[in-house]
Amino acid sequence: MAQIGTDKGKAKEFLESGNVVGIPTETVYGLAGNALDTNAILRIFQVKNRPSFDPLIVHTDSIDKVSQFITDIPEPARKLAEAFWPGPLTLLLPKQSLIPDLVTSGLPSVAVRIPNHPLTLDLLRSLDFPLAAPSANPFGYISPTTAQHVADQLGDQVPYILDGGPAGVGIESTIVGFENNLPTVFRLGGMALEQIEAVIGSVSVRTHSTSNPQAPGMLSSHYAPRKPLMLLSPGESPQPGERIGALAFREPFGGIPISNQRVLSPTGDLNEAAKNLFACLRELDTLSVDLIYAEPLPNTGLGSAMNDRLRRASVPAPTASPFR
Ligand code: TXA
Ligand code: MG
Numbered sequence: 444m445a446q447i448g449t450d451k452g453k454a455k456e457f458l459e460s461g462n463v464v465g466i467p468t469e470t471v472y473g474l475a476g477n478a479l480d481t482n483a484i485l486r487i488f489q490v491k492n493r494p495s496f497d498p499l500i501v502h503t504d505s506i507d508k509v510s511q512f513i514t515d516i517p518e519p520a521r522k523l524a525e526a527f528w529p530g531p532l533t534l535l536l537p538k539q540s541l542i543p544d545l546v547t548s549g550l551p552s553v554a555v556r557i558p559n560h561p562l563t564l565d566l567l568r569s570l571d572f573p574l575a576a577p578s579a580n581p582f583g584y585i586s587p588t589t590a591q592h593v594a595d596q597l598g599d600q601v602p603y604i605l606d607g608g609p610a611g612v613g614i615e616s617t618i619v620g621f622e623n624n625l626p627t628v629f630r631l632g633g634m635a636l637e638q639i640e641a642v643i644g645s646v647s648v649r650t651h652s653t654s655n656p657q658a659p660g661m662l663s664s665h666y667a668p669r670k671p672l673m674l675l676s677p678g679e680s681p682q683p684g685e686r687i688g689a690l691a692f693r694e695p696f697g698g699i700p701i702s703n704q705r706v707l708s709p710t711g712d713l714n715e716a717a718k719n720l721f722a723c724l725r726e727l728d729t730l731s732v733d734l735i736y737a738e739p740l741p742n743t744g745l746g747s748a749m750n751d752r753l754r755r756a757s758v759p760a761p762t763a764s765p766f767r
Contacts, residue, residue, distance in 0.1 A: 444594070444598050444599060445465065445593070445594050445597070445598040445599075445600075445601045445602060445603060445604050446602065446603050446604070447590045447591070447594055447603075447604045447606050447607070448603070448604075449605065449606050449607075450605075451562060451565055451566050451569065451575075451605065453603055453703035454466065454603055455564055455566060455569055455570060455692075456573070457602055458475065458476065458477060458566075458570060459477075459570070460484075461476075461477065461480055461482055461483050461486075461760070462476070462486075462602055462603075463475060463476040463482070463483060463486050463487055463601055464476075464601065464602070464603045464604070464605060465587075465590060465593040465594075465597070465601055465603070465604030465605060466562075466563050466566065466574070466576060466579075466604065466605050466607075467560050467563055467590070467605060467607025467608065467610065468502075468558035468559075468560045468563055468607075468610065468617045469530070469531060469558060469559045469560050469563055469611045469612045469633070470531045470558070470578075470610060470613070470614060470615050470616050470632065471578045471579075471586035471587060471588055471610055471611060471613070471614070471615055471721070472578070472579045472586075472588065472590065472592065472593050472604075472610065473502070473558075473576030473577065473578060473579055474487055474490060474491060474575070474576055474577055474578070474579035474593075474597065474601070475487075475502070475574040475575070475576040476574065476575055476576070476581055477546050477574070477575075477701070478499075478501045478502075478543075478546055478572060478573040478574055478575035479541065479542070479543065479572045479573045480499045480572070480684050481543050481545050481648060482765055483575075484499070484543060484545045484546055484575055485545070485726065487499065487575060487576075487577065488600065488731075490597055490600045491577060491579075491580070491581060491582050491597075493577065493582040494582070495548060496543070496548050497548060497577075497582075498546060498547045498548040498550060498553075499546050499547075499575040499576065499577050500533050500555070500556055500575070500576060500577065500616070501542065501546060501553055501554065501555050501556075501573045501574070501575055502556055502557070502558055502567060502573060502574045502575075502576050503555065503557060503567055503573040503574070504529075504556075504557060504564050505526055505557070506525070506528065506557070507547050508573065509554075509555050509557070510537055511525070511539070511541070512538060512541060512542050512555060512573065512605045512766070513536040513537055513538060513539060513551060513555065514536075514538070514539055514551065514696045515536070515537050516535045516536060517536075517621045517624045517645040518624065519621065519624060519626050520534050520536060520621055520626075520643050521596075522643055523619060523642060523643060524557075524603055524625075526559035526642045527638070527639075527642075528557040528559075529555070529557040529558060529559035529560075529564060530557070530559045530633075530634060531612050531614075531615075531616045531617060531633030531634045532556060532617050532619065532632075532633075532634040532639075533554050533555065533556040533616040533617065533618045533619070533630075533632075534554070534555055534556070534618075534619055534620075534699060535552040535553070535554050535618065535619065535620035535621070535629070536552060536553060536555060537551055537552055537553075538551060538552060538553035546575050548668075552620065556616055561607075561608050562605060562607040563607065566605065577598060578597060578615060579592075579596075579601075579706070580592075580593075581596055581597070584596065585721050585724050585725055585728075585756070586614075586615060586721055587602070587721070588609055588610040588613050588718075588721045588722055589608075589609050589610070589722065590604045590605070590606035590607075590761040591597065592693065592721075592722075592725065609718070609722070610718070611718065612633040612714075612717060612718065613633070613717040613718035613719065613720055613721060613722075614632055614633050614717050614720060614721070614745065614748050614749065614752065615630065615632045615633065616630075616632045616633055616634065617621070617630060617631060617632035617633060617634040617635075617636075617639065617686045617748070618630035618632065619639065619646070624640075625647070626643055626646040626647075627646065627647045627648070627649050628646055628647070628648045628649070628650065629649060629650060630650055631648070631650055631747050631748035631751045632748050633717065633745065633748070634717075635743075635744045635747075635748075636648070636747065637743070637744065639738065651695055652670070652752060666669070669728055670688070670727070670728050670732060670733075670734070670735050671733075671734050671735070672724075672734075672735045672736075672737055672753070672756050672757045673734060673735070673736050673737070673757055674737050674739060674750075674754055674756075674757040675736055675737065675738055675739060675751045676739070677739050680696060680697075680698075681696055681698070681736035682698075682718075682736075683697070683698025683699060684698070684699065684734060685700060686731065686732050686733045686734075687699045687701065687703060687732055687733070687734055687735075687736065688703045688704065688727045688730050688734070688735040688736070689704045689727075689735065689736045689737070689738070690704075690705055690707065690723055690724065690727060690735060690736070690738065690753075691704055691705070691706050691707065691735040691738050692706070692707050692708065692716060692738050692740055693706065693707075693708065693709055693710075693711045694706060694709065694713065696736075696738075702730075703727075703730055703732055704765075705719075705723035705726060705727055707719050707720060707723060707740075709728040712750060713740060713741070713744045713745045713746045713749070714744070714745060715745070715748055716740060716745070716746075716749065717724075717745040717748070720749055720752065723755065737753045737756075740753075741754065
Protein backbone atom coordinates (compact mmCIF):
# COMPACT_ATOMS: atom_id res chain seq x y z
CA MET A 444 0.00 0.00 0.00
CA ALA A 445 1.22 3.50 -0.81
CA GLN A 446 2.66 5.57 1.96
CA ILE A 447 1.15 9.07 2.19
CA GLY A 448 3.48 11.78 3.51
CA THR A 449 4.99 15.21 3.08
CA ASP A 450 8.61 14.08 2.62
CA LYS A 451 9.90 15.62 -0.61
CA GLY A 452 13.20 13.80 -0.19
CA LYS A 453 11.41 10.47 -0.26
CA ALA A 454 9.43 11.43 -3.36
CA LYS A 455 12.70 12.50 -5.00
CA GLU A 456 14.38 9.17 -4.20
CA PHE A 457 11.54 7.14 -5.66
CA LEU A 458 11.45 9.29 -8.80
CA GLU A 459 15.24 9.11 -9.24
CA SER A 460 15.11 5.34 -9.07
CA GLY A 461 12.52 5.18 -11.87
CA ASN A 462 9.38 4.79 -9.77
CA VAL A 463 6.09 6.67 -10.13
CA VAL A 464 4.83 8.86 -7.29
CA GLY A 465 1.58 10.72 -6.55
CA ILE A 466 2.18 14.49 -6.48
CA PRO A 467 -0.02 17.43 -5.52
CA THR A 468 -0.71 20.28 -7.92
CA GLU A 469 -3.12 23.20 -7.68
CA THR A 470 -5.45 21.55 -10.23
CA VAL A 471 -5.58 17.83 -9.41
CA TYR A 472 -3.10 15.23 -8.12
CA GLY A 473 -0.73 13.83 -10.72
CA LEU A 474 0.86 10.40 -11.20
CA ALA A 475 4.44 11.49 -11.81
CA GLY A 476 7.47 9.83 -13.34
CA ASN A 477 10.75 10.90 -14.96
CA ALA A 478 9.64 12.36 -18.33
CA LEU A 479 12.99 11.43 -19.91
CA ASP A 480 12.90 7.77 -18.85
CA THR A 481 10.79 5.57 -21.13
CA ASN A 482 10.46 2.86 -18.47
CA ALA A 483 8.96 5.33 -16.01
CA ILE A 484 6.58 6.57 -18.75
CA LEU A 485 5.50 3.02 -19.55
CA ARG A 486 4.82 2.48 -15.87
CA ILE A 487 2.55 5.57 -15.78
CA PHE A 488 0.47 4.24 -18.69
CA GLN A 489 0.31 0.83 -17.04
CA VAL A 490 -0.74 2.07 -13.58
CA LYS A 491 -3.45 4.31 -15.05
CA ASN A 492 -4.56 1.67 -17.52
CA ARG A 493 -4.30 4.44 -20.09
CA PRO A 494 -4.21 3.88 -23.86
CA SER A 495 -0.83 4.81 -25.32
CA PHE A 496 -2.44 7.20 -27.84
CA ASP A 497 -3.31 9.63 -25.04
CA PRO A 498 -0.18 11.77 -24.42
CA LEU A 499 1.13 13.12 -21.11
CA ILE A 500 1.80 16.61 -19.75
CA VAL A 501 5.41 17.43 -18.84
CA HIS A 502 5.82 19.45 -15.63
CA THR A 503 8.76 21.61 -14.70
CA ASP A 504 9.53 24.65 -12.54
CA SER A 505 10.83 27.44 -14.79
CA ILE A 506 10.37 28.92 -18.26
CA ASP A 507 14.14 28.46 -18.74
CA LYS A 508 13.77 24.72 -18.26
CA VAL A 509 10.74 24.62 -20.57
CA SER A 510 12.87 26.09 -23.33
CA GLN A 511 15.18 23.05 -23.11
CA PHE A 512 12.29 20.78 -24.11
CA ILE A 513 10.85 22.78 -27.02
CA THR A 514 12.13 24.18 -30.31
CA ASP A 515 10.02 27.32 -30.46
CA ILE A 516 7.64 29.40 -28.39
CA PRO A 517 5.11 31.39 -30.43
CA GLU A 518 4.54 34.95 -29.20
CA PRO A 519 1.05 34.35 -27.75
CA ALA A 520 2.41 31.28 -25.90
CA ARG A 521 5.19 33.37 -24.38
CA LYS A 522 2.67 35.97 -23.23
CA LEU A 523 0.49 33.31 -21.62
CA ALA A 524 3.47 31.63 -19.96
CA GLU A 525 4.67 34.93 -18.51
CA ALA A 526 1.18 35.88 -17.34
CA PHE A 527 0.02 32.57 -15.86
CA TRP A 528 2.94 30.27 -14.95
CA PRO A 529 3.12 28.80 -12.45
CA GLY A 530 -0.57 28.09 -12.86
CA PRO A 531 -3.39 25.91 -14.25
CA LEU A 532 -2.40 26.35 -17.88
CA THR A 533 -0.83 23.79 -20.25
CA LEU A 534 0.77 24.88 -23.53
CA LEU A 535 1.28 22.61 -26.55
CA LEU A 536 4.69 23.46 -28.04
CA PRO A 537 6.95 21.82 -30.68
CA LYS A 538 9.12 19.29 -28.86
CA GLN A 539 12.84 18.64 -28.92
CA SER A 540 13.98 15.07 -29.49
CA LEU A 541 15.04 14.91 -25.82
CA ILE A 542 11.35 14.34 -24.97
CA PRO A 543 10.57 10.67 -25.73
CA ASP A 544 7.91 10.02 -28.40
CA LEU A 545 6.14 7.87 -25.83
CA VAL A 546 5.33 11.01 -23.80
CA THR A 547 3.62 12.74 -26.75
CA SER A 548 2.14 9.57 -28.29
CA GLY A 549 4.24 10.30 -31.36
CA LEU A 550 2.91 13.86 -31.79
CA PRO A 551 5.36 16.63 -32.73
CA SER A 552 4.16 18.85 -29.85
CA VAL A 553 4.67 18.36 -26.15
CA ALA A 554 2.22 19.55 -23.49
CA VAL A 555 4.09 21.53 -20.82
CA ARG A 556 3.08 23.25 -17.62
CA ILE A 557 4.57 24.80 -14.50
CA PRO A 558 2.21 23.80 -11.68
CA ASN A 559 1.51 26.24 -8.86
CA HIS A 560 2.04 24.14 -5.76
CA PRO A 561 4.88 24.97 -3.35
CA LEU A 562 5.73 21.36 -2.47
CA THR A 563 5.78 20.19 -6.09
CA LEU A 564 7.69 23.26 -7.27
CA ASP A 565 10.33 22.47 -4.61
CA LEU A 566 10.43 18.86 -5.74
CA LEU A 567 10.79 19.87 -9.42
CA ARG A 568 13.61 22.29 -8.53
CA SER A 569 15.48 19.49 -6.80
CA LEU A 570 15.29 17.10 -9.77
CA ASP A 571 17.46 17.15 -12.86
CA PHE A 572 14.62 15.89 -15.07
CA PRO A 573 11.03 17.07 -15.70
CA LEU A 574 8.03 15.04 -14.54
CA ALA A 575 5.46 13.55 -16.86
CA ALA A 576 2.19 13.45 -14.93
CA PRO A 577 -1.33 12.66 -15.97
CA SER A 578 -4.08 13.00 -13.40
CA ALA A 579 -3.63 10.22 -10.82
CA ASN A 580 -6.90 8.36 -11.48
CA PRO A 581 -7.64 5.15 -13.32
CA PHE A 582 -8.28 6.09 -16.97
CA GLY A 583 -11.82 7.41 -17.46
CA TYR A 584 -12.58 8.03 -13.78
CA ILE A 585 -12.86 11.31 -11.82
CA SER A 586 -9.53 13.09 -11.16
CA PRO A 587 -8.21 13.06 -7.57
CA THR A 588 -8.07 16.29 -5.57
CA THR A 589 -6.62 14.82 -2.35
CA ALA A 590 -3.80 12.38 -1.54
CA GLN A 591 -6.41 10.01 -0.11
CA HIS A 592 -8.28 9.94 -3.44
CA VAL A 593 -5.04 8.76 -5.08
CA ALA A 594 -4.48 6.13 -2.38
CA ASP A 595 -8.07 4.87 -2.69
CA GLN A 596 -7.67 4.08 -6.37
CA LEU A 597 -3.99 3.58 -7.14
CA GLY A 598 -2.58 2.95 -3.67
CA ASP A 599 -1.58 -0.64 -4.34
CA GLN A 600 0.50 0.37 -7.37
CA VAL A 601 2.27 3.51 -6.17
CA PRO A 602 4.94 3.43 -3.44
CA TYR A 603 4.53 7.02 -2.27
CA ILE A 604 1.99 9.87 -2.44
CA LEU A 605 3.25 13.33 -1.61
CA ASP A 606 0.49 15.02 0.39
CA GLY A 607 0.03 18.72 -0.40
CA GLY A 608 -3.49 19.05 0.97
CA PRO A 609 -6.68 19.42 -1.07
CA ALA A 610 -6.09 20.92 -4.54
CA GLY A 611 -6.85 24.65 -4.53
CA VAL A 612 -8.26 24.93 -8.07
CA GLY A 613 -9.86 21.49 -8.30
CA ILE A 614 -10.17 20.93 -12.05
CA GLU A 615 -7.47 20.08 -14.59
CA SER A 616 -5.42 22.72 -16.40
CA THR A 617 -6.67 24.56 -19.48
CA ILE A 618 -4.84 23.30 -22.59
CA VAL A 619 -3.88 25.79 -25.33
CA GLY A 620 -2.20 24.92 -28.63
CA PHE A 621 -1.02 27.09 -31.52
CA GLU A 622 -1.38 26.62 -35.25
CA ASN A 623 0.40 29.29 -37.30
CA ASN A 624 0.65 31.29 -34.08
CA LEU A 625 -3.15 31.17 -33.70
CA PRO A 626 -4.21 29.97 -30.24
CA THR A 627 -6.79 27.22 -29.81
CA VAL A 628 -8.14 25.89 -26.51
CA PHE A 629 -8.25 22.08 -26.60
CA ARG A 630 -9.43 21.58 -23.02
CA LEU A 631 -11.34 24.03 -20.83
CA GLY A 632 -9.92 23.96 -17.33
CA GLY A 633 -8.68 25.77 -14.27
CA MET A 634 -7.58 28.91 -16.15
CA ALA A 635 -10.74 30.73 -17.28
CA LEU A 636 -11.10 31.54 -20.98
CA GLU A 637 -11.83 35.17 -20.07
CA GLN A 638 -8.41 35.47 -18.38
CA ILE A 639 -6.63 33.97 -21.39
CA GLU A 640 -8.45 36.26 -23.80
CA ALA A 641 -7.58 39.28 -21.66
CA VAL A 642 -3.90 38.56 -22.42
CA ILE A 643 -3.89 37.39 -26.07
CA GLY A 644 -7.27 38.38 -27.47
CA SER A 645 -9.92 36.02 -28.76
CA VAL A 646 -9.08 32.32 -29.01
CA SER A 647 -10.96 29.49 -30.69
CA VAL A 648 -12.19 26.59 -28.62
CA ARG A 649 -12.08 23.07 -30.01
CA THR A 650 -13.02 20.66 -27.27
CA HIS A 651 -15.59 18.48 -29.04
CA SER A 652 -15.67 14.97 -27.70
CA THR A 653 -15.18 11.77 -29.56
CA SER A 654 -14.99 8.21 -28.38
CA ASN A 655 -12.22 7.47 -30.86
CA PRO A 656 -9.91 10.47 -30.75
CA GLN A 657 -7.63 11.00 -33.72
CA ALA A 658 -6.12 14.00 -32.09
CA PRO A 659 -5.86 13.11 -28.43
CA GLY A 660 -7.41 15.21 -25.75
CA MET A 661 -11.01 14.64 -25.13
CA LEU A 662 -12.77 11.34 -24.92
CA SER A 663 -16.53 11.52 -24.51
CA SER A 664 -16.96 9.16 -21.57
CA HIS A 665 -14.46 10.80 -19.28
CA TYR A 666 -14.45 12.00 -15.68
CA ALA A 667 -17.29 9.56 -15.11
CA PRO A 668 -18.41 8.29 -11.70
CA ARG A 669 -19.61 4.66 -11.59
CA LYS A 670 -23.21 5.72 -10.90
CA PRO A 671 -25.23 7.08 -13.82
CA LEU A 672 -25.16 10.87 -13.84
CA MET A 673 -27.69 13.09 -15.58
CA LEU A 674 -26.89 16.72 -16.33
CA LEU A 675 -30.02 18.85 -15.95
CA SER A 676 -30.85 21.71 -18.32
CA PRO A 677 -30.69 25.21 -16.81
CA GLY A 678 -33.74 25.68 -14.57
CA GLU A 679 -34.79 22.01 -14.81
CA SER A 680 -35.63 20.18 -11.54
CA PRO A 681 -34.60 16.62 -10.80
CA GLN A 682 -37.12 13.86 -10.42
CA PRO A 683 -37.83 13.45 -6.67
CA GLY A 684 -37.04 10.15 -4.95
CA GLU A 685 -35.42 8.42 -1.99
CA ARG A 686 -32.76 6.72 -4.13
CA ILE A 687 -31.84 9.84 -6.09
CA GLY A 688 -28.64 11.84 -5.55
CA ALA A 689 -27.99 15.43 -6.58
CA LEU A 690 -25.07 17.76 -7.15
CA ALA A 691 -26.39 21.29 -6.68
CA PHE A 692 -24.68 24.64 -7.23
CA ARG A 693 -25.97 26.93 -4.45
CA GLU A 694 -28.74 25.10 -2.59
CA PRO A 695 -30.16 21.60 -2.34
CA PHE A 696 -33.18 20.52 -4.40
CA GLY A 697 -36.58 19.71 -2.88
CA GLY A 698 -37.89 16.13 -3.01
CA ILE A 699 -34.49 14.46 -2.54
CA PRO A 700 -33.03 13.50 0.89
CA ILE A 701 -30.51 16.14 2.00
CA SER A 702 -28.00 13.39 2.83
CA ASN A 703 -28.04 12.40 -0.85
CA GLN A 704 -27.08 15.90 -2.01
CA ARG A 705 -23.89 17.92 -2.22
CA VAL A 706 -23.85 21.69 -2.65
CA LEU A 707 -20.85 23.11 -4.52
CA SER A 708 -20.92 26.70 -3.24
CA PRO A 709 -23.68 28.19 -1.07
CA THR A 710 -22.45 31.69 -2.00
CA GLY A 711 -22.45 30.92 -5.73
CA ASP A 712 -18.67 31.26 -6.08
CA LEU A 713 -17.54 29.34 -9.18
CA ASN A 714 -13.96 28.99 -7.92
CA GLU A 715 -15.19 27.41 -4.69
CA ALA A 716 -17.52 25.19 -6.73
CA ALA A 717 -14.60 23.99 -8.90
CA LYS A 718 -12.52 23.21 -5.83
CA ASN A 719 -15.34 21.01 -4.48
CA LEU A 720 -16.55 19.44 -7.73
CA PHE A 721 -14.59 16.17 -7.93
CA ALA A 722 -14.68 15.41 -4.18
CA CYS A 723 -18.48 15.89 -4.21
CA LEU A 724 -18.86 13.60 -7.22
CA ARG A 725 -16.77 10.94 -5.47
CA GLU A 726 -18.91 11.19 -2.33
CA LEU A 727 -22.15 10.96 -4.32
CA ASP A 728 -20.76 7.90 -6.07
CA THR A 729 -20.50 6.05 -2.73
CA LEU A 730 -24.15 6.64 -1.69
CA SER A 731 -26.99 4.15 -2.07
CA VAL A 732 -28.56 5.97 -4.99
CA ASP A 733 -29.50 4.75 -8.45
CA LEU A 734 -29.06 8.03 -10.30
CA ILE A 735 -27.25 11.32 -9.67
CA TYR A 736 -28.61 14.58 -11.09
CA ALA A 737 -26.21 17.46 -11.63
CA GLU A 738 -27.22 21.09 -11.90
CA PRO A 739 -25.46 22.96 -14.72
CA LEU A 740 -23.24 25.90 -13.69
CA PRO A 741 -23.37 29.38 -15.21
CA ASN A 742 -21.23 29.37 -18.38
CA THR A 743 -18.69 31.94 -17.18
CA GLY A 744 -15.30 31.69 -15.46
CA LEU A 745 -14.64 28.13 -14.32
CA GLY A 746 -18.33 27.31 -14.85
CA SER A 747 -17.73 26.43 -18.52
CA ALA A 748 -14.99 23.92 -17.64
CA MET A 749 -17.19 22.38 -14.94
CA ASN A 750 -20.13 22.01 -17.35
CA ASP A 751 -17.75 20.34 -19.80
CA ARG A 752 -16.71 17.80 -17.11
CA LEU A 753 -20.33 17.17 -16.12
CA ARG A 754 -21.36 16.65 -19.75
CA ARG A 755 -18.61 14.07 -20.20
CA ALA A 756 -19.39 12.43 -16.86
CA SER A 757 -23.02 12.13 -17.87
CA VAL A 758 -22.20 9.81 -20.74
CA PRO A 759 -22.65 6.31 -19.28
CA ALA A 760 -19.24 4.68 -18.92
CA PRO A 761 -18.91 1.60 -21.15
CA THR A 762 -18.25 -1.12 -18.57
CA ALA A 763 -16.67 -3.48 -21.07
CA SER A 764 -14.34 -0.85 -22.52
CA PRO A 765 -10.71 -1.99 -22.73
CA PHE A 766 -9.69 1.45 -21.45
CA ARG A 767 -11.23 1.22 -18.01
O1 TXA B 1 -4.09 19.86 -14.46
C1 TXA B 1 -3.58 19.02 -15.17
O2 TXA B 1 -3.35 19.23 -16.37
C2 TXA B 1 -3.23 17.68 -14.54
C3 TXA B 1 -2.13 17.91 -13.51
C4 TXA B 1 -1.61 16.64 -12.90
O3 TXA B 1 -1.09 18.64 -14.10
N1 TXA B 1 -2.85 16.73 -15.53
C5 TXA B 1 -3.74 16.20 -16.41
O4 TXA B 1 -3.18 15.27 -17.24
O5 TXA B 1 -4.91 16.51 -16.43
P1 TXA B 1 -4.05 14.24 -18.09
O6 TXA B 1 -3.05 13.32 -18.67
O7 TXA B 1 -5.09 13.64 -17.24
O8 TXA B 1 -4.65 15.10 -19.23
C6 TXA B 1 -3.78 15.63 -20.18
C7 TXA B 1 -4.49 15.93 -21.45
C8 TXA B 1 -4.95 14.68 -22.16
O9 TXA B 1 -6.29 14.84 -22.54
C9 TXA B 1 -4.03 14.59 -23.36
O10 TXA B 1 -4.64 14.00 -24.46
C10 TXA B 1 -3.67 16.05 -23.60
O11 TXA B 1 -3.58 16.59 -22.32
N2 TXA B 1 -2.35 16.17 -24.23
C11 TXA B 1 -1.16 15.87 -23.68
N3 TXA B 1 -0.16 16.04 -24.55
C12 TXA B 1 -0.73 16.46 -25.70
C13 TXA B 1 -0.22 16.80 -26.97
N4 TXA B 1 1.08 16.72 -27.26
N5 TXA B 1 -1.10 17.20 -27.91
C14 TXA B 1 -2.43 17.26 -27.64
N6 TXA B 1 -2.97 16.95 -26.44
C15 TXA B 1 -2.14 16.55 -25.49
MG1 MG C 1 -6.90 12.97 -16.72
